[in-house]
Amino acid sequence: MCGLAGYARLDGQDLGPEFDGLLNNFAELLHHRGPDERELLRSGPVGLAFTRLSLVNPQDGTQPLISDDGNLVLIANGEVYNHKELAAGLPSDVRLKxxxxxxxxxxxxxxxxxxxxxxVRGMFAIILWDRARGQLVLARDRFGIKPLYYHRTDQRIVLSSEIKGLFADPATPRRFAWARALSVPTVAAAPRFSAEQMCTWFEGVESVPAASVLRVDLRDGKTVEHRYWELPTAADESTSAEGFIERYGDLLESSIRDCATADSELGLFLSGGIDSSIVLALARKQVEELHTFTALSGGTRANGDAEHSSWLADQWGIPNHQVLFEPGLTPTPEQWLRLVWLTESPMVGPEVYYKHELHRFARQVRPELRGMLLGAASDEFNGGYSEGMGDDWAGFLSGLRGMNRTTRLDGMPGLRYWWGEGEAFLSDNVLNSQGAEQDTDLYASYVLSEYRKVQQYNVWHEDRTAAGSGVEARVPFLDHRIVELTSSIPEHLRPRLLWDKRILREAVGSRVPRRIAERPKVPFFYGNGTHHAYGMLVRLMNSNGRELVERALAAPGASTYLDADSIRQGLNNFGEGTSDSPSVELLMRIVNMGLLAEMATSAPRLESMDTGTVRTELRVHSDLLAETQKIFEAGRNYDLTAVPVSAKGLLLLSDASGDWYLANDGQIEFVLEPESPIVRVLQRIDGTSTLATVLREADVKLKAVEEELDALVDQRLVLFVA
Structure with a gap:
């Protein structure tokens, strides 16, 4: 991983020595991306700044790279995994230096x-100066794993691996793009297909498109865009299901072998899910000393991820660092501001926070570590979300039809009413008759949408959270050969291969233990235990007199787009932070927008912002659940003045025999003993009486029902409001 920046005049005139300060400032701002080496070059109309993190050939890989005739100058961020075979195909008179x-x-x-x-196979962002032609060539890998941004005027173009680098030039506007940001479907978690263009969140800032090359003529500014890769649209009808599975396994092994090749130490984020577990299983024989890092939080303990990670590492004798995120943990406002500015995105939430802290911990305990293997971006192209959208493949396709309809209705607001509140009074044919573009292959449209989402969220935050600690993130599942393969699966084989990631599970079935291959899909922190992560966000937004919320509301442009009273009331509604409502994360994203709008005006230096204390690890000896019980299952300190409220849809029922049942939305959640004191407590919860009043009227001591009350709160069946 490296940091790239550049400045070029578009009138063909040379840069003078007065630009040296700007180039040095570029390098300072990108130091975290390349702490091992720094190089500056100013020649003719072009100035380049390069900071290097050494993973491959640390003694002989300095940049800029210059061709043998001196006409081509290159700085690049990333890895070309097949560089040896590409070099073998060069003309015989070429000698690499x-x-x-x-x-x-x-x-x-x-x-x-x-x-x-x-x-070329790999991940990369490139700035190439063709001196002979007077042209600047900019390019990125197929999935945009490595970032490259630019801002241009009629007089110049400025480039940087991170947006904050562009702000070093006073001619770059420092304004948050509120209207554009609020319309990005990924931000609002809207059930629709992703937009075509990636949002950079700031006005005037553009991103070099993934899988594309931009050629800018420095004499007149004329720009040509060349796209060198597209997601396949043609189905491979000649390959059997078994053939796809075999090919997938071979490609995945090849990709992991590529990503696990380095001359510096590598680690692995072991979330406990199927994807990172498979990467570990296939990489462990290649990497001599592979340390793994796992987030141990209330959520990952509840969903089994932390326990599975511990078991897996123990089976193979591999070091596993269980990095502790204890109950009640809350970053300070200043630490959150730094994280938002580091990522340059409003999409910062629990996942981004956990990964950022894991990288920090990894670099502290393994100072020589330079790269991190990830299991990210497997779900998007292997059918990982299919089971969550339906009971079978037909149900999944039905969900995609709903997403497609919602997307198409964005351009036909007059018809939206007819699909309101989940009711469908009209056939989708009415959309076709109105001239709306029709998707003939919903799954292909879905994959294209996921391809865009991966760029907007996944690889964006994976890059920044790693770069913030001087680490390069490596993503084996984003090998374009694998994605090409799964995208070419014909329609009649999709239920067989893409339901619940069957192609992945069966491809590794003979390569890894069955417990790994058949591990159920578990989201990183969603699902059971979500309230642990969302509670952190609520506490954060409430901390220090709601500092972050009020700063966001006072940010440039915020008053035009945000309803301050509604935002404050929304935070009030979350109470003490035990909500598992997705609205918590949506509100956090809105606050993040305001924080970015504020920080863009001052462009603070990362090194001047508080990072907080690095997390600690919990050393697990044999039984993770038992050894962490005191940490995560300690009784709550209940506020007797708080008001207990039953969850919407919660019913206390009894039968003729006198047994009591607690049902939620029609499902029996608990069977209660007839004489249990918790029954008397539940009977007296009316949504207005304090806990002290409820206990007094039930003639029950808190200690007698504390364990049952803990369980009800954990299951979101009883909430407390101040």
């Missing part, structure tokens, strides 16, 4: 022009 895996790109460009990345 360094051990850099990116040097081959110079000669591929000289040989193939804008199509030079067609056969």
């Amino acid at each position: 360094t051990g850099s895996d990116c040097e081959v790109l110079l000669y591929l460009y000289r040989q193939h022009g804008l199509d030079f990345l067609r056969d």
